[in-house]
Amino acid sequence: MAVRVVCDTPGLEANWVEVDEVWTRKELQAFVTLEGDEYWELWARKVVACHIELPSGEVITAPERVRTALDDLDLRLLRWLSTAVLTATQYLLNLGEGSARLSLNGVGVAAPAKIPTTTR
Numbered sequence: 001m002a003v004r005v006v007c008d009t010p011g012l013e014a015n016w017v018e019v020d021e022v023w024t025r026k027e028l029q030a031f032v033t034l035e036g037d038e039y040w041e042l043w044a045r046k047v048v049a050c051h052i053e054l055p056s057g058e059v060i061t062a063p064e065r066v067r068t069a070l071d072d073l074d075l076r077l078l079r080w081l082s083t084a085v086l087t088a089t090q091y092l093l094n095l096g097e098g099s100a101r102l103s104l105n106g107v108g109v110a111a112p113a114k115i116p117t118t119t120r
Contacts, residue, residue: 002048003091005084009076017063017081018049019088028089040067046085052077 002018023046031042047063054060054072066081073081 003088005087007077007080007084009080012053012074012076012080014051014053015077015080016051017047017084017088019085020046020048021092023089023092031085031089037067040070043067043081043085052081 001021003021004016004018007013007015027042027046031039031046034042044064044067047066050061050063050066052060052066052069052073054069055074056072058069058072060066060069070078
């Protein structure tokens with residue numbers, strides 16, 4: 001199930017992206033280092049759905065179309081397109097931490113119990 005991130009900038013709340021839930025470490029590293037066309041190609045592969053409104057009233061619903069519309073975007077959305085994906089990947093990373101914490105509940109069960117000793 002994709003992770004949806006909604007823009008919370010006043011006046012732009014109708015904009016959102018849905019980010020693929022499956023990422024490799026290599027993909028995440030590439031996402032934060034790539035630039036230009038390679039970056040936007042990866043962005044369009046990992047964003048599986050979107051609703052991006054242009055000032056003209058046109059709505060972009062195909063992630064691969066975003067790259068060709070960059071010059072027509074509201075400036076406030078430009079950086080948000082990247083940070084929204086990073087927000088989603090951070091959420092996914094936190095899910096991994098959560099499942100690790102749940103696994104720790106079983107550790108205490110295997111620990112030997114202290115047997116009280118009596119002194120005479």
